[in-house]
Amino acid sequence: MSPIGLRHGNHIHTAGDGRGLRRVKVDGREVDRVIYADTRKGIVRHHDKPSRLHKHGKRVIERTKRGKVEVEFI
Template identity: 45%
Template sequence: MSDEAGEHVHWADDGRGQREVFLDGRRIDCVAYCDTKAGIAVVADVPLRSTDGKHIDYRPVWGEIKVISIEQATPPSEPARAG
């Protein structure tokens, strides 16, 4: 994986707020880590699974990764117009 200090690296608790992650243009959920430069994301399947009964199973996926903050992804609601 790439340099973990770059803006292209995102993980669940990095302090940059909630984001949506897209793999090849499709939104993916349960992303623990992703690197947009390397094109990799580490995800959990939904519903969550655990083969050992203690830890959630994660798997890598590869492709074009795009990360958008929730504020950018959800447009603000427009006020109602009179007339």
């Protein structure tokens, strides 16, 4: 497990924390392209499919979903 994963605790999951692939669900529905998931706060940050750029083209637009967050390791 990476030091980043240990620093955040087991309830925060990020794409680069080194804990492997995961399946993330919000209120029972699977969410793809997740960047950040917090099971305590019930927050998931993800990209749209297909990805959309901000109008000035500097970053990819992210969306936030809230609800009961479940994370399964694959």
